[in-house]
Amino acid sequence: MTTKLNRRLRLGMVGGGPGAFIGDVHRIASRIDDRYELVAAALSSNPEKSLSFAAKLRIPRAYASYQEMAAAEAIHPEPIDVVAIVTPNDTHCAIAMAFLGAGIHVMCDKPITTTLADAEKLQAEVARTGLLFGVTHTYSGYPMVRQMKAIVASGEIGKIRMINVEYVQGWLATPMESSGSKQAEWRTDPARSGPAGCLGDIGTHAYHLACFVSGLKAESISTELSTFVPGRRLDDNVQAMIRFEGGARASLWSSQIAIGCDNNLNIRIYGETGALEWSQENPNYVRYTPLLQPTQILSRGGGGLNAVGSRLPAGHPEGYLEAFATLYTDLAEQVTARLEGRAPAPSATDLPTCEDGVAGLRFIEAAIQSSAEGTAWKPLR
Amino acid sequence: MTTKLNRRLRLGMVGGGPGAFIGDVHRIASRIDDRYELVAAALSSNPEKSLSFAAKLRIPRAYASYQEMAAAEAIHPEPIDVVAIVTPNDTHCAIAMAFLGAGIHVMCDKPITTTLADAEKLQAEVARTGLLFGVTHTYSGYPMVRQMKAIVASGEIGKIRMINVEYVQGWLATPMESSGSKQAEWRTDPARSGPAGCLGDIGTHAYHLACFVSGLKAESISTELSTFVPGRRLDDNVQAMIRFEGGARASLWSSQIAIGCDNNLNIRIYGETGALEWSQENPNYVRYTPLLQPTQILSRGGGGLNAVGSRLPAGHPEGYLEAFATLYTDLAEQVTARLEGRAPAPSATDLPTCEDGVAGLRFIEAAIQSSAEGTAWKPLR
Amino acid sequence: MTTKLNRRLRLGMVGGGPGAFIGDVHRIASRIDDRYELVAAALSSNPEKSLSFAAKLRIPRAYASYQEMAAAEAIHPEPIDVVAIVTPNDTHCAIAMAFLGAGIHVMCDKPITTTLADAEKLQAEVARTGLLFGVTHTYSGYPMVRQMKAIVASGEIGKIRMINVEYVQGWLATPMESSGSKQAEWRTDPARSGPAGCLGDIGTHAYHLACFVSGLKAESISTELSTFVPGRRLDDNVQAMIRFEGGARASLWSSQIAIGCDNNLNIRIYGETGALEWSQENPNYVRYTPLLQPTQILSRGGGGLNAVGSRLPAGHPEGYLEAFATLYTDLAEQVTARLEGRAPAPSATDLPTCEDGVAGLRFIEAAIQSSAEGTAWKPLR
């Protein structure tokens, strides 16, 4: 991607205070391709921490709160171009509204809100302002995920019949939330996470991945939510069957009690004339089987493949941070293209949007209703 | 297993004529551990073929039909001890009834009948005669499957929470049944296979495996059956959610349109304190993860493992034929123990029984009904 | 393979008494394809054990010694067609000479003798008698090994440049020979094994595999033998570089102190236009990479492959016993073809011969000399 803009974009961040894993990820990701400079931040809901941590990170414009930050940046002579929202789920919506109101593009963690109604309000505000709104469905930033999407779109595997997608972890197999794990606490607390546990935390990533790669619209869902760990207040296991337009079917399984699984996101897609398989934990390879031919191992960076989003030659593994960085670069490209009055590079439009965020909330609400009604089918559109 | 019986058991076979894959498998499997001699057969429904193929295979007592064979063996001075039934599904029941009536133990392919009602009649006849009845759910003969069963039974992984079982193939991704494949023809013909396609052919194996390893009773099922190949008369893709007693859940996926998959039977079991994973295509290993510890690769024949059913040291792969042979040896051990008036070796009772066969038909009928009623939950017991 | 012979071949066995792992392997292997009947045996060097174990195995003609057996079979009206020699290495030669003298074809474990001089004498006797002599280099019986050989022979991967072959185990990482393991004792005892430890036990298999698949003649070798376990009398680790005719090079590593390795025989072959890779522990697959194309996973039984030696469809794993059985079937086919006055099926000639056995001894002696002279290059032909 080329750019004529003679400066890095100015990035602001809300959230990502001391100890917040995802804040570091956003900051590293925004640096990798050198298209952002982090110049403003409200890193914590605690004003004091917010200011001191910003100083430690050498961020020049530190704010005590996101409200103060949105107000100040709105009138700053060199305002941030983009704000990254990396706070707990229940605060995403208000923060996003504030920065959209200030005329600032947004990169927001998923889920974008905790209710579908809020997500739709946010979508309306994005539409009204015409601003850009990216959602960090990280896995769509992996080059081989985009490779699969390109293969599907090319028609090489024919009409899709069946998708199997799984996102399973094991770290919540015990009541971690009662033993001092901050990461476990907010994820299992309905007040901060919303009504979905595993479903919202990782199930939505699986759902997004299936839609992203297949390019299909989901029609309805039947879901069984379970809570296996005694005392837990939200689901920790999700089984779902999904019907897609055109007759395709999907099985989705997401869990946080699957001992032995670290961050096991896998997708397999079967069409009329071929199949694809990818695993996030070894993300530089796709298994591709053309009908009646041997399975091929496609290697990121290997000959004849779509090179978009890849920084290194084959065999030099890229990982999660590079996938994340690609989403940042996609947004940088879109913002820069606007500033320069040109169309963005086509690949930049793979960045998940507010519409994807709304679809995620619709998935969560439909799944919860389906499970509450004994796995009754619920619409997804 | 030790035996004092001073002869091999006499084995008869019905079905398994020229070109029948599974007939060869049964014959090889019955030879591996040298506890059977194949002395009688009605190998084809075509009397001429039946006799000529028996001659070619050097089987001394060749019959023109199974009826003739059952009648003759019933009064033979040295009758067969066991009959193997390896015919198309729709004939299993009548043949089994005939040999039970002749006082002969049975080894029967699955599904044991094409309706639950017939299966229950057969079960009653087995009970009435007191004869032994083995069902070739092959995968329960793999040493590492039995190893998993032993680990679960020992309580090492705690109470089971979630099971994911898949049995997926790709060879029916095109309408093979219209292009002269005998194997495809009967499997997609309701008259010969019964009302289930993929569901009955391989879905039942997945279901049996989940029950066998977990030791749990299934309570109910919600199923989505699909037929993706145009013109096909039976299902070729099965998605199911299963509820087990005690709250365990399972996801089951079985397919014959999954391009790139040969015979991909995999099971993953998650308990409160550990997890297990096994794949049939590389069957000599189990992945075992104790809670909060690294995943271990258990190797068949390796130190400290349950050696039952294993013929070779670690690293010398055993496969499908050895698993099949173990079922034959289990039955031989049970028959021999009766002849010698002693209890069989405990491991021999892992052989699937008529009761498992009935459970398989119950699974098939419940799944078909569930799918017909829009994935409504149906009881499995 | 078709045969008109109206009987099974008569097989005799020398060695394979109680507790001898390889005896069971030979017996099972000889039964799998139903072309042999085990009718005569001298199973132990202890006459009493020999007779009682034969009775237990229901072998009709039991002999107290191999000498007695060879003499009796030589004049028996229905003599054995083939004798299997499965005794300790130091006795192979004399036993083979005795049965060749009796006009009986031989299937012999490797190494065929403990010295090159003896091996050459044996080869001369084989030539003199015109009898068949098979050597159980088991790994050449795997269908995917033969598939690789066929691909190489077809020229698809071009002229071979480099071969990497490894055969590594870990079970002798401690002084097992001092703690009562019979298997460890004879393998580390120069009197019974000859002058080579790991080199002769498994290094020869690796060497044979490289020659078998590549079809190349080895020219010379540079070897470093090590003995890592204190007190061990023979080598337990072999590093070698081999030069082949035409400029190809090989690295060979064989070890019995490689903790974590069960029976890890792997071969990788690189030609001018393609590459192949196979691992014995998951033997049903070959990785094949044509130049500038993605790696393909070839699956035994899959479409378009050489089906020779395969008994089951793709995805139904075959293993070590089936590979071993293929060697027995190869010999049966060769013997039967002679009896019927016809040419054997071409694939049957893949059976390793006495010439391969001699090459194995030449490899052993050259490697030992090379190591003794500080890795000096020694000729292999």
Place this chain on the structure above:
Amino acid sequence: MTTKLNRRLRLGMVGGGPGAFIGDVHRIASRIDDRYELVAAALSSNPEKSLSFAAKLRIPRAYASYQEMAAAEAIHPEPIDVVAIVTPNDTHCAIAMAFLGAGIHVMCDKPITTTLADAEKLQAEVARTGLLFGVTHTYSGYPMVRQMKAIVASGEIGKIRMINVEYVQGWLATPMESSGSKQAEWRTDPARSGPAGCLGDIGTHAYHLACFVSGLKAESISTELSTFVPGRRLDDNVQAMIRFEGGARASLWSSQIAIGCDNNLNIRIYGETGALEWSQENPNYVRYTPLLQPTQILSRGGGGLNAVGSRLPAGHPEGYLEAFATLYTDLAEQVTARLEGRAPAPSATDLPTCEDGVAGLRFIEAAIQSSAEGTAWKPLR
């Protein structure tokens, strides 16, 4: 790692002009942990390109040549703290000498020179100046490589017996250097690469990895260099046997004609009481086998492991760029510690040094001599 220094380190770069893969890698790596700011550069030997590319990359102090840069930075009020040298091999030495002379710490690509004599001169200059000198043996920056080193150092696998290390690629299987590939051209050109081809390009990485993880000193080497591609002027295949102090042995294989291999660096280490295995292409896992126990899969970020150098939780893959970044962070930590008058964090001393660079040249020269003398053993110390 904590730091009190209230600024990022100032980084300069020599080399890494347009199209130079490794220049981008260095720049990204230096940004990931936010401890450097790239403020000065002489990016190309072409002065015009050097200046224009620096402008494009928004590097404030652009120089026409490294000589000019070293002279200017030596007297700059805010000079660079560190210079990264990412030019072709034959220029490393002179550039490094210039910046050491200017009092600037160095991060240099390997090989640090093209002759051992030069390397020793450089080492003397490093010693004389007392400056820091890092070498980008990238693979030593992988967290799981450091995990292995820590396990070995802890004594858990006992005294090391055998190491197998491989670094094999396939991209030079054809004469790429004749078809316009810049990457192939300089690597196969003795004038720019020095006397070693594959040996110097990647063989040295394999050698360094074996020494780094084992902590052992190599004593001598026997090497067979081959050039398989017609017309190529340097080796493209390296086979070596290495003797280490204390009796350990290693086999090393490095190749650039291994079709199907992207960047296949693997190491296996066998000690008296355990074994370790790691593969660069899936770098987040180590296979660890304690004696007589099952193999364990250690996962980067998993419980109980050495967390040094890891940025993400288990299951979120890190890759090559993060490993590279760790080397930059190690150097930053060492430089910062000096500036602050404190000891660096212990892990920072894992950064390869000029001494490692000298060892690399000694390895190259010994290997070339050994091969020239028919694999004669040559000293490595």
